[in-house]
Amino acid sequence: xxxxxxxxxxxxxxxxxxxxxxxxxxxxxxxxxxxxxxxxxxxxxxxxxxxxxxxxxxxxxxxxxxxxxxxxxxxxxxxxxxxxxxxxxxxxxxxxxxxxxxxxxxxxxxxxxxxxxxxxxxxxxxxxxxxxxxxxxxxxxxxxxxxxxxxxxxxxxxxxxxxxxxxxxxxxxxxxxxxxxxxxxxxxxxxxxxxxxxxxxxxxxxxxxxxxxxxxxxxxxxxxxxxxxxxxxxxxxxxxxxxxxxxxxxxxxxxxxxxxxxxxxxxxxxxxxxxxxxxxxxxxxxxxxxxxxxxxxxxxxxxxxxxxxxxxxxxxxxxxxxxxxxxxxxxxxxxxxxxx
Ligand SMILES: [Mn+2]
Numbered sequence: 001x002x003x004x005x006x007x008x009x010x011x012x013x014x015x016x017x018x019x020x021x022x023x024x025x026x027x028x029x030x031x032x033x034x035x036x037x038x039x040x041x042x043x044x045x046x047x048x049x050x051x052x053x054x055x056x057x058x059x060x061x062x063x064x065x066x067x068x069x070x071x072x073x074x075x076x077x078x079x080x081x082x083x084x085x086x087x088x089x090x091x092x093x094x095x096x097x098x099x100x101x102x103x104x105x106x107x108x109x110x111x112x113x114x115x116x117x118x119x120x121x122x123x124x125x126x127x128x129x130x131x132x133x134x135x136x137x138x139x140x141x142x143x144x145x146x147x148x149x150x151x152x153x154x155x156x157x158x159x160x161x162x163x164x165x166x167x168x169x170x171x172x173x174x175x176x177x178x179x180x181x182x183x184x185x186x187x188x189x190x191x192x193x194x195x196x197x198x199x200x201x202x203x204x205x206x207x208x209x210x211x212x213x214x215x216x217x218x219x220x221x222x223x224x225x226x227x228x229x230x231x232x233x234x235x236x237x238x239x240x241x242x243x244x245x246x247x248x249x250x251x252x253x254x255x256x257x258x259x260x261x262x263x264x265x266x267x268x269x270x271x272x273x274x275x276x277x278x279x280x281x282x283x284x285x286x287x288x289x290x291x292x293x294x295x296x297x298x299x300x301x302x303x304x305x306x307x308x309x310x311x312x313x314x315x316x317x318x319x320x321x322x323x324x325x326x327x328x329x330x331x332x333x334x335x336x337x338x339x340x
Contacts, residue, residue, distance in 0.1 A: 004131050005149045011088060011113055011129075012150070015045045019086040019112070023094035024053040024101055025249075028169025028203065031056055033092040033117070033139040035065045035162035040152050049082045053100045057249050062202045063165060064158040072103050079103060086112040093139040093166075095123035095132065117142060137177035140166025141185050155192050164194040168203060214244040218254055228332055229325040230265040232258040237314055238272050255280050266292075266331065270317055276309045277317040287330065296324040 012018075020037055022030035034050045041048045051070045060066060072079040083089065083106040095118045097104035107114070108126075116127035119136040136142040140163045147155075155163075167186060171177050174186075190196060217240065224233045234254060240246065251271060258267030259282055266289060267282040279297050281289035282305055289306045293299035297320075299308020310317045325331060 002149075004129050005146065007129055008115060008131075008146075009150055011115075012041065012044060012046065015047070016087040017047045017049075017085055018088045018090065019049050019051055019082050020090040020092060021051045021053075021083075021100060021103065021107075022092045023099040026052050026054070026056045027093075028060065029138045029140055029166035030093045031060055031063065031066065032162040032164070032166030032169075033143045034069075035063060036140065036143050036147065036159045036166075037090060037092065037117075038065065039156055039159035039162070040147050040150070043152075043154060049086075051079050051082055051103070053103050059203065059206055060165070063162060065162070072101075076102070080106045083107055083110050083112075086110060088112055089114045091116045091118070091127060092143070093118055093120075095120040097124065097126055117146060135179070135181075137179065137182045138166045138170035140164075140170070141182060144185055144189065157193055157195075160189055160192055160194040161199055164189050164196070164199050165203060168200060173200060173204060210244055211250055214240075214246065214250065215254060215257065217244065219257060223258075225261070225264075226322070226325060227263075229328075230263055230331055231268070231325055232261055232264045232266070233268045233270065233318075233321065234258065235270040235314065235318060236272060241272075255282050258282070259284055268321060270314065270321060272314040272317075275311075277312055277314055278307070278309050279317065279321065280307045281305070287328070292324060292328070295327070296320060 018041055020034045022034050038048045038050055049070055050068065051072065053072045055071050055073060056066065070079050070082060083103065089107060089110060089112040091114065094100065095116065097107060100107065114127040115129040116123060117131045117139060119134055119139050119142055121134045123130055123132045131142065131146055133142050144163050171182070218234045222234050222236060236251065251269065255267050255269040258264055265284050265287050269280045271278045281293055283289045284304070288303045290301050290303050293301055293306035293308040297308025297310060299306055301307055310320065
């Protein structure tokens, strides 16, 4: 990493026009790493634009600096112009150009020096400088270390809160990817002034009433458990979308409630959308839902988090999901665990 830091240090030693980008459907880590890096580059006197493929959830409205973001879905031409003009282009929290959709074309055409800072496995070779560490809990953690290595000595409260936001969202508030390294970095952020109580309250305790009622509805009326397969399912019908005024992003995270059940290893949410039925899959431990998504639902993803879709009715999709469980004998082999 040292070599990359040294070359990056040289590149940012003279004021430049710099574009910072992150992935479609940006999350706390995507937004946080962009804002923190922008804060530092602004201190150095660069001209900085943050460009994102799609809009960010309103739950991050409290972060300072988000008003200046350029969103490709809203202003494609301005985004393309910014990318074309850039001397340097940062790709944060993503490792392949398909994560930025239509923006990718402009990036490929641009002659800017491209730098990736990311924590996902197997980065694609599109960047000139790659700072990649899959052991980092989040891009924000890696960004904090990178900024320190670059010589940043003044972390504004905007930068600290942005970095902390990425860490708490990507780790589910310190439930996964916890390591001594993360705790040391977190301690340092708090010592510098990151406001844990404020941020955790803003991020995790700011749900609109309808979202909690929707979770209640899902758990009470739309939950099915298949104990012999250690699997649980939630489904949402078209009428639920109307009744609960479900918008994009509102169903995010509901599937994770199923993993709170004792002895459940596989969780699914099946959603009836206008033209397709979408399925989101999660698993705990060794069972790969990626395999399930690929074989039965035209999808893919990661071992423990995957998704797919079907062109079918919701009832056909539900039956297909239940039938697919039989293809995975490894799910049944631990039956005795459930009965303990
Ligand atoms: Mn991340």
